[in-house]
Amino acid sequence: MRIAYLHSGSIPSVYANGVHVMRMCDAFTDAGHEVVLHALAGTAPAEDLHAYYGTRNRFEVRTLPQLGPPEAGLWDRALRVRAELCRRGVPDLLYGRDRYALLACSDLAPLVYETHLLWDEPSIQGVERQLLRRPNLRRVVFVSQALADDYRAAVPELAALPDAELVTAHDCADPVAADGPVAQLPGREQAVRIGYVGHLYPGRGTDVILALADRLPEAEFHLVGGTASDRAHWQALARQPNVHFHGHLPPAELAPYYRAFDIVLAPYQRRAYCAGGVGEISRWVSPMKLFEYMSYGKAVIASDLPVLREVLQDGVNCLLCPPDSVDGWAQAVKRLAGDPALRGALGERAGRQLAERHTWRARADLVLPGPLAAAGPGRR
Template sequence: MRIAYLHAGSIPSVYANGIHVMRMCDAFADAGHDITLYALPGTQPADDPHAYYGVRHRFPIRGVPAPDYTPAGYWARAARVRALLLRDTAPDLLYGRDPYSLALASDIAPFVYETHQLWGDTYPTRVERRLLARPTLARVVVITHALARDFRQAHDRSARLPLLVEPDCADVPDHQPASPAPDLPGRPGVPRIGYVGHLYPGRGIDLILDLADRLPGLDFHLVGGTHEDRVRWEEPCRLPNVYFHGHRPPGVVPAYFPLFDVVLAPYQEKVYAAGGLGETSRWASPMKLFEYLAHGRAVVASDLPVLREVLQDRVNCLLCPPADRAAWVAALTELCADGALRRALGDEGRRQVVERYTWRERAERVLAALDRPATV
């Protein structure tokens, strides 16, 4: 099948949406489809976007700029995307997270709209409603059951929407390009506690620093974050057992996971996206969480209702109330002292990813679901 993936973000970039989009395009290609990605031009220096993201397949990437980042600018860009689609070989299916381009190109082919949040009372919501009324709409893909419920309630035609819930995923390590292991600083023989992800508000960075202060016998490594966010957290930090590694290309991040004894997912009750835009804790399906599990790491995560769609306390992780710092101290202390428990949690998490949460399987499910009734 010829698939055109329409993305309203930049490729390459430092943002998680770019990782998700590239992983899905890679999975479509791995399943034998002819995939072309239409995205905004990159905002992160990278000579080779495919190597930057560590994907296995080299599919075409079309950079389509917007004259400005206003509704008028996005519509103008959507017109450019539509013209490219007509100039290139016509796709059999449109797929993407760009409501403007999907709406304008919906007469070219059937389309699947994927969304990871509700827009609220904003202009994109009006675009989304226009999109959902298109007769060529084949599927709406959301990442959690919580989002599916809220999405149905938010849209007038919700009872008839063909919704499919597909969580985020991970590639199992055996299927990833080999990257050299980084040389981590720290004390020999001291347990390494890892966090991988952005440093936005609500990601629990203050909790991690408090844990480092309370547990001086452990070394804490934070991988990720924009330069500005890293400076904001690192400059005032005086703890000798905390190491900020900054942003790393997604293609080399998997080399960090095996170096950590325990990994943290300390999401708070309110979690914000880039620039503080969009509070997403109610609907989140964090990619890094699945990557933790795929690498067989022992995870300590926040006990949030949406994360319980995937996580089970003392089955594939330890869950702690986000604000109960004593519980986090106890969980880390227990895992660092109990190697058998670390291995059991890690093995079960990896097994679940292999059986249910790989990008290839996700790609096959979102396409297979096009010819059968959706279930939520």
């Protein structure tokens, strides 16, 4: 089947949505589909974007800039995406998170809309509700069950869709080999290495990590990721010698860091935001870094939030802590630091769950409508 993935973000970029989209296109290609990704031009330097993301397949990526003021620019770009699809050959399926382009192209082919956030902006709500009324809409994909439930309560247009067409599909990761290169980290070699991978936006728990470093001078804390400005902000506040900021790395270069960590942290707070403080996501978040932690069989300490309990179980595949309780986080780190067997057991169960339920390949099959998912390349 020929799939056009319509993405409103830039490729390549430093943002998690770009990783998600590239992983999904890679998985669709693994499943035998012919994929073309339509995105904004990249905001991160990369001579080879497939090498930057570490994809297995070299599917086509076509970029178009967004011109003009925000609302007009979104519609202008959506119409140019439509013109390009018509010129190059209409695909068998439209898939994506770009509600403007999906709506502009919705009469061309069946479509699947994926959403990670329930927006409260009237202009976005209006576009989305038009999209949900389109006769070619085959499926709506939610990144967490909490998000699916809130959509059902807030968006009346969903009532006209059969439950079978509303799908919850958490984020994922790919299973990885336990052996491989290990990053040479700064700090004391014999100290327990505590890792965090991800952005440093408000609500991601960077302040909790710095407070932990104060409480636990015997451990070394490593933060991988963040924009240059966010990293500079937190580095100015972090005066502890056991805190190390590694900055943003291409997704393809993260594996040695994951392997180097003894314990990994996911300290989401009760209010967490996307880039630029846009979109409060703590109620619905399905963080890719959590699944990547699991894929490496790492001992995870995570915030005890209802949405994370959709995947995590305290004492089974992780330890859960109250999001803002530094005492609770410190106790959990000390417990795991002093019990290698518990670290190994939690990591092993997390890795097994990832391999059984949360791979990108399994997600690709889950999100595609049944008859279309079974179609071979170039057929409906």
